[in-house]
Amino acid sequence: MNEPNTPESGSEGDDSSELTGSGLAAEKTRRLTRVDQLRDAGVNPYPYRFDRSHTLAEVRAQWGSLEPGTETETAVAIAGRLMLKREQGKLIFATVRDRSDDIQLFVSKAVVGDDAFADIGALDLGDWVGVEGTVMTTRKGELSVKVTRLELLAKAVRPMPDKWHGLSDTDTRFRQRYADLIVNDEARRAFEVRHAIISSFRRTLADKHFVEVETPVLHVEAGGAHARPFLTHHNTLDMQLYLRIALELHLKRLIVGGMERVFEIGRVFRNEGISTRHNPEFTMMELYQAFGDYSEVMALTEELIVQAARDSIGTTVVDIYDHEGTAHRVDLAESWRKVRMIDLVAEKTGVEVHPSQPVESLRELAATHGVSVNPRWGSGKIIEELFEALAETSLIAPTFVTGHPVEISPLARADRNDPFLTERFELFVGTRELANGYSELNDPVEQRLRFEEEQAAKDAGDAERGTVDEDYLRALEYGMPPTGGLGIGMDRVAMLLAGVTSIKEVILFPTLRPEVF
């Protein structure tokens, strides 16, 4: 913001700065002066409520097909923000917007009288108004409310962004999301899509008898994923706490407890870089289903997302962008490819790979493809690196990548046919990971060994590896039924269905450096 500080513009009764200083200061002074005038005239510029009879969409639904030049006797009460104003002698046309639609106001001096006409003329763009009037159409057929009474509901003392261009500066759009939402239809639409997706997920899961739960955000140990956590501190307990990086370990404790089908839609926090695909806080949906395995969860993943597409954008056909920004039209309703990670690597390298192979041979393969490897990595981790470097960018249409090596999947159960692989999948769409799930490891002895390997890697200097979660192991010792689990990045699903390429477009207030005022 380059806006100069104008303390005098905020103080009532000081009009010495009127029409001086910057345009913004003068404008705010003028509008604040209008607020004073209204109060002096006994009008509250910020009244307490307004009872409307119709939303604007309801008005349009009921009277949208009136013939041009029709006057009705139907009285309505509507409310919204004044977006446009066209004064024409003894008539004023104005556009009012509520969250459902826009509608035109038709104000005639002969109808409302001289004083009210002057008051309406004195409204500023951005003011909130409540309107009583009758439904009509103009000669050109524009559906309008012929105003009989107009009440200021809240005075705007700061001018709105450009009425035609809206806001384009991304910095201002993300910081002042309120202004972005006022003027940019696309911004509003993205968040409507996001809401529709989340509500669709809840419906789909409720139909399948999943129970929605809330588990702690403050964790003693940040587990369930490989990521650097945020640190915080509780004063009374005088202890360090982490913000959660995943929902997984608490939800599986609930499966142990016999809740059978649980899910949570919640914020997780990862102390990592910011990009078009990453925000430090983002929303995960995780679910766990007793007596299921990963193949069942894959089917559910597909169902959740396809249904969310229908519910949010009314179609399953979407444009998916590859890593170069080229759009590919894909019908999500066509069944999704399933392919093992090792087969994708074999496809790209022409060499069969498997985590049972000696690490030296995989290091050589990595070197021939220019993939650098950490000496601590085992065969499984190198295979994952090869996959990410060689295969990930080719995954445009929804693809389940399955069979991750055990080494990189400490919470997933080994493949029933191959002890080196897990019954795990990651869903990739448009080269991005959208979901991750597996047949959950429920053997407490095996889980302890996996945790100990994580701890050893962490102790050896790999900061993002896990620790031994003794309470979680205790829970498993009580017995967890066979379980399928899933995590979906809701922000990325929202990006996919809203058709945007930056995660900031689907997060209302993305993380930014603090603004200097």
Place this chain on the structure above:
RNA sequence: GCCCCUUUAGCUCAGUCGGUAGAGCAGCGGACUUUUAAUCCGUGGGUCCAGGGUUCGAGCCCCUGAGGGGGCACCA
């Protein structure tokens, strides 16, 4: 952390070769009883992101820094 781009009026944007700041919208004054980003006439509004340098002279050139964007790195 590295590289590239960007920052001019409240908003959207021009700004030539380095010669002292422009438009549209919004605002203000005026005209107009069916407009549609209304139109027409008149008019006010600037820390050119910040600091430093070169120059007779910097929005423009150079250096440093800041915000934002994109890419890389990082990233179950």
